[in-house]
Amino acid sequence: xxxxxxxxxxxxxxxxxxxxxxxxxxxxxxxxxxxxxxxxxxxxxxxxxxxxxxxxxxxxxxxxxxxxxxxxxxxxxxxxxxxxxxxxxxxxxxxxxxxxxxxxxxxxxxxxxxxxxxxxxxxxxxxxxxxxxxxxxxxxxxxxxxxxxxxxx
Amino acid sequence: xxxxxxxxxxxxxxxxxxxxxxxxxxxxxxxxxxxxxxxxxxxxxxxxxxxxxxxxxxxxxxxxxxxxxxxxxxxxxxxxxxxxxxxxxxxxxxxxxxxxxxxxxxxxxxxxxxxxx
Numbered sequence: 001x002x003x004x005x006x007x008x009x010x011x012x013x014x015x016x017x018x019x020x021x022x023x024x025x026x027x028x029x030x031x032x033x034x035x036x037x038x039x040x041x042x043x044x045x046x047x048x049x050x051x052x053x054x055x056x057x058x059x060x061x062x063x064x065x066x067x068x069x070x071x072x073x074x075x076x077x078x079x080x081x082x083x084x085x086x087x088x089x090x091x092x093x094x095x096x097x098x099x100x101x102x103x104x105x106x107x108x109x110x111x112x113x114x115x116x117x118x119x120x121x122x123x124x125x126x127x128x129x130x131x132x133x134x135x136x137x138x139x140x141x142x143x144x145x146x147x148x149x150x151x152x153x
Numbered sequence: 154x155x156x157x158x159x160x161x162x163x164x165x166x167x168x169x170x171x172x173x174x175x176x177x178x179x180x181x182x183x184x185x186x187x188x189x190x191x192x193x194x195x196x197x198x199x200x201x202x203x204x205x206x207x208x209x210x211x212x213x214x215x216x217x218x219x220x221x222x223x224x225x226x227x228x229x230x231x232x233x234x235x236x237x238x239x240x241x242x243x244x245x246x247x248x249x250x251x252x253x254x255x256x257x258x259x260x261x262x263x264x265x266x267x268x269x270x
Contacts, residue, residue: 026211033215043196043217050215051191058187112204115186124192 011039011074017060019067019085022111029054032072032081039074040146048125049079049144055118056083056140062108064088068137077147078127083140090133097123097131154178154265156220156243159199163257165222166246168229169238176243178219179262183255187212194218199258201251205229213242220244224251 013035015028033050040046053070060068060083068085090096096103097119104114119140123129128143156174160167167174182193183201187208194200196217202209205227213221220243223229228246237244247254 023207025208026215030211030214047195047216054191054211054215055188111206111208112185112187112202113208115188117186117188117192121188121192 009073009075013072013074015070015072017057017067017070019061019064021061021067022108022113025058025061025113026054028057028070032070035072036074036079040079042146045144045146049081051125052122052142052144053081055121056081056142058113059083059118059140060085062104062113064138078143078145080128080141080143084137086137087135089135089138093131093133096133154262156199156245159220159258159261160245162261163247163249163254168223168234168244168246169242171238172241172243174243176219181255181258181262183251185251191216199245201247201254201258203227203251205233207233207236210237210240210242214240218242222247222254224249224254 015032017028029050032053033046036046036049056070064085065087068083071082073080095101099120100116102114102116108114122142126142127145130141132139155177160174178197178199180198181201182190182198184190185202185204190200190212194216196219198218199220199222200213200218201222201224203224205223209221222245224247226246226248234244
């Protein structure tokens with residue numbers, strides 16, 4: 001399977017995530033999973049996607065000023081998710097990708113978030129992972145391919 | 154082991170009384186960190202936690218967990234229980250700590266495995 005980002009599709013869905021609202025985290029991930037069931041009715045595949053979208057949603061809700069958006073692009077053999085926000089961005093990308101490191105506030109940690117493994121969960125369950133961040137915001141792109149499970153490799 | 158057997162043997166209190174408890178599980182995962190549960194729980198797992206807020210339903214729903222056990226008799230609010238029933242997620246209440254609950258479950262599953270040999 002080619003790993004390119006040039007493919008086009010007309011199946012694009014957009015979900016907004018509200019910032020600093022923790023009690024609804026997971027609702028967009030569930031909505032995405034439910035929507036994708038029409039295209040990829042495979043439990044394992046949908047669970048992998050669900051985990052990745054949940055983590056992206058949690059990051060938008062916990063770490064942004066104004067929340068952000070989750071764009072879902074559906075291709076015949078894969079789903080591409082783009083999570084975007086407008087800040088404040090990650091100060092140290094290397095640290096942010098280190099398991100166990102988190103800048104989540106105490107209010108989020110008390111709910112079981114902020115373990116510092118969210119991005120690593122996405123890396124583990126996705127087949128393609130890209131992230132860029134500045135003070136103006138963070139863009140996270142990942143794809144989950146509908147072939148086999150990378151966690152079993 | 155079925156959820157019904159689990160409820161009878163520990164014993165546990167079934168909070169989602171409208172849900173079917175004929176489902177089965179063969180493993181247990183214990184964590185209060187949602188990302189850890191997201192990574193490890195499967196449809197074959199019962200998840201033990203002390204978290205009693207709405208987000209646990211999202212995790213259990215995404216991973217299709219067989220049931221959630223809330224330890225130390227930590228009673229969730231009615232809203233969580235009714236949402237769990239809507240989503241079809243079995244919620245059980247344990248009077249024991251997560252450690253004790255997990256230990257008992259470990260022994261029960263081990264016994265079942267040995268009995269089947």
